[in-house]
Amino acid sequence: xxxxxxxxxxxxxxxxxxxxxxxxxxxxxxxxxxxxxxxxxxxxxxxxxxxxxxxxxxxxxxxxxxxxxxxxxxxxxxxxxxxxxxxxxxxxxxxxxxxxxxxxxxxxxxxxxxxxxxxxxxxxxxxxxxxxxxxxxxxxxxxxxxxxxxxxxxxxxxxxxxxxxxxxxxxxxxxxxxxxxxxxxxxxxxxxxxxxxxxxxxxxxxxxxxxxxxxxxxxxxxxxxxxxxxxxxxxxxxxxxxxxxxxxxxxxxxxxxxxxxxxxxxxxxxxxxxxxxxxxxxxxxxxxxxxxxxxxxxxxxxxxxxxxxxxxxxxxxxxxxxxxxxxxxxxxxxxxxxxxxxxxxxxxxxxxxxxxxxxxxxxxxxxxxxxxxxxxxxxxxxxxxxxxxxxxxxxxxxxxxxxxxxxxxxxxxxxxxxxxxxxxxxxxxxxxxxxxxxxxxxxxxxxxxxxxxxxxxxxxxxxxxxxxxxxxxxxxxxxxxxxxxx
Amino acid sequence: xxxxxxxxxxxxxxxxxxxxxxxxxxxxxxxxxxxxxxxxxxxxxxxxxxxxxxxxxxxxxxxxxxxxxxxxxxxxxxxxxxxxxxxxxxxxxxxxxxxxxxxxxxxxxxxxxxxxxxxxxxxxxxxxxxxxxxxxxxxxxxxxxxxxxxxxxxxxxxxxxxxxxxxxxxxxxxxxxxxxxxxxxxxxxxxxxxxxxxxxxxxxxxxxxxxxxxxxxxxxxxxxxxxxxxxxxxxxxxxxxxxxxxxxxxxxxxxxxxxxxxxxxxxxxxx
Numbered sequence: 001x002x003x004x005x006x007x008x009x010x011x012x013x014x015x016x017x018x019x020x021x022x023x024x025x026x027x028x029x030x031x032x033x034x035x036x037x038x039x040x041x042x043x044x045x046x047x048x049x050x051x052x053x054x055x056x057x058x059x060x061x062x063x064x065x066x067x068x069x070x071x072x073x074x075x076x077x078x079x080x081x082x083x084x085x086x087x088x089x090x091x092x093x094x095x096x097x098x099x100x101x102x103x104x105x106x107x108x109x110x111x112x113x114x115x116x117x118x119x120x121x122x123x124x125x126x127x128x129x130x131x132x133x134x135x136x137x138x139x140x141x142x143x144x145x146x147x148x149x150x151x152x153x154x155x156x157x158x159x160x161x162x163x164x165x166x167x168x169x170x171x172x173x174x175x176x177x178x179x180x181x182x183x184x185x186x187x188x189x190x191x192x193x194x195x196x197x198x199x200x201x202x203x204x205x206x207x208x209x210x211x212x213x214x215x216x217x218x219x220x221x222x223x224x225x226x227x228x229x230x231x232x233x234x235x236x237x238x239x240x241x242x243x244x245x246x247x248x249x250x251x252x253x254x255x256x257x258x259x260x261x262x263x264x265x266x267x268x269x270x271x272x273x274x275x276x277x278x279x280x281x282x283x284x285x286x287x288x289x290x291x292x293x294x295x296x297x298x299x300x301x302x303x304x305x306x307x308x309x310x311x312x313x314x315x316x317x318x319x320x321x322x323x324x325x326x327x328x329x330x331x332x333x334x335x336x337x338x339x340x341x342x343x344x345x346x347x348x349x350x351x352x353x354x355x356x357x358x359x360x361x362x363x364x365x366x367x368x369x370x371x372x373x374x375x376x377x378x379x380x381x382x383x384x385x386x387x388x389x390x391x392x393x394x395x396x397x398x399x400x401x402x403x404x405x406x407x408x409x410x411x412x413x414x415x416x417x418x419x420x421x422x423x424x425x426x427x428x429x430x431x432x433x434x435x436x437x438x439x440x441x442x443x444x445x446x447x448x449x450x451x452x453x454x455x456x457x458x459x460x461x462x463x464x465x466x467x468x469x470x471x472x473x474x475x476x477x478x479x480x481x482x483x484x485x486x
Numbered sequence: 487x488x489x490x491x492x493x494x495x496x497x498x499x500x501x502x503x504x505x506x507x508x509x510x511x512x513x514x515x516x517x518x519x520x521x522x523x524x525x526x527x528x529x530x531x532x533x534x535x536x537x538x539x540x541x542x543x544x545x546x547x548x549x550x551x552x553x554x555x556x557x558x559x560x561x562x563x564x565x566x567x568x569x570x571x572x573x574x575x576x577x578x579x580x581x582x583x584x585x586x587x588x589x590x591x592x593x594x595x596x597x598x599x600x601x602x603x604x605x606x607x608x609x610x611x612x613x614x615x616x617x618x619x620x621x622x623x624x625x626x627x628x629x630x631x632x633x634x635x636x637x638x639x640x641x642x643x644x645x646x647x648x649x650x651x652x653x654x655x656x657x658x659x660x661x662x663x664x665x666x667x668x669x670x671x672x673x674x675x676x677x678x679x680x681x682x683x684x685x686x687x688x689x690x691x692x693x694x695x696x697x698x699x700x701x702x703x704x705x706x707x708x709x710x711x712x713x714x715x716x717x718x719x720x721x722x723x724x725x726x727x728x729x730x731x732x733x734x735x736x737x738x739x740x741x742x743x744x745x746x747x748x749x750x751x752x753x754x755x756x757x
Contacts, residue, residue, distance in 0.1 A: 310586035
């Protein structure tokens, strides 16, 4: 009898929506009622599709509540990243202060080994054409502007916070086959039903998409959610690599970014002898740079950071289709260094590349027209995609996860239906505008520095120099980029 | 009658010198040395302590006063040269960047070869076969009675590399006469100025190209704009960038072959 009563009241909530649950004393923990539609169906409160960093962070934030959470990931969440001190993954992220505050809250920050997170105190940004440059420094009280962490280590740390939780069920190495709305009759709730390829199904009050699947899952998500995303593809690929440097006595605690007309190139510190490269390049150049021999690649990166723009253009024109170099890169790089202007920023010299660490991926700008619909919420890459030039993509996603977790927890405190759009609108309201503002800024900066037009170059160099001399404005910029609270 | 013809000739020669951005040519003995350019600075390279970069106010003053002076007294070659230096740096940078994009241009910038009587062995060039670039070049010099010694040394450009680019630009002018086959008549010189303008975009070339024809007779002007200028513009747009050619290594080549290689459209027959 209890079971029937429960079912009726729940169904009433989901159909009529605005009627609050009468039983507000106890949070709506589900019991596996035997009258559910699918026999072996896993029923939970929140189902997270996509076990990337953002999805796992959401699961972790919810694991401290009494909610039942399911996390579906096509890859292997339990893969232990190697930590031998000498090799680094080529996908790294710059984690800002607010991200780290959240990670500390969910006990994930301490799970990252100390030697796998690198703080940097200084960020030097400058223009290849034009003489403008700007330098950001960590304020005196704080340890760093941001920390560089390898994505796989962060992921593993987040997964480690989930294993203790009894309420969270991880569907590891499971691909999503289809997503449908469950039937409202015969004991069904009208909730989304996720069917995996091995036949298992999961029903949940709220379905949260956190990842952009590579196998077409993305289109299934969008078809089910009926949320369009808008944006454009940048005519650029992001080239990443792990580089070996000449160690300096000052240590490696600076992040460097130079704006070339073809796209920015950034050097992020990992340890005294290694740094991570993120370089936005024209797509045609990606396979050529990936197949250049190691020595030539190191020299062309050096020229990209310290040489003149025509020097770099010349070197890229001397790479054959098979990756062979038809000029003496070492000599050309040496000559280019000799002619470098005095007073220009000097990043450390690159001497080598970690074997097989060069990879590239397309860059694009995407924003969903809405972050939530009835019973569906989008976070992280599923909601938006930005250019890596400001190192904000992952931070925005984690802020999304934090915000959605907060909204859900507030909702269950007053007994609201998790999947109801009135509750989810709080999440959209909290994140949509700030994400949009950040995306617009990043896109505008990219466009501003992507031109060689004379007057624009002069103006932007002037603007950089002026901003560099205004401390309060730089503080505000850093606040916007790193300490923005939800 | 004869005197007026002579006077005309002198006037024409003076104008041609001015318009070709040069100093009075030295009618001197020719000293032999190795034909191939030397690696480092000799006496002819402008020393860096005699060069300097003027600020924007001084630069404007030099530009204006040189322009006025050049129009008032066209026999003073320095004025045109300094006008070029005062207005040139932005365009010199562009030319230098074009050189940096080409392997031969890079070699020229690295080795910095100079063209003067110490680096060119004119006797050896005279001994080359007829019809080769080197032989025709020396023939041109002998006909005009000039020598390739340094013209006005670069004074108002502080940067070493840009000063060298300016100097090279001045020094290869005679090679262009040989390559194009243009004589030193005033219309031909102006036609060559138009070619330079298309290639380099320098303001001083633009000034000469547009103000120069004003001192011509209407008949000369008509010939200039109907024959020389269209050819010059077409040739300048299609040929290889003139500073990316290592002239010193092409002396032995037959002229028609070299012209074809570099994309020089030959002069129309009636000129």
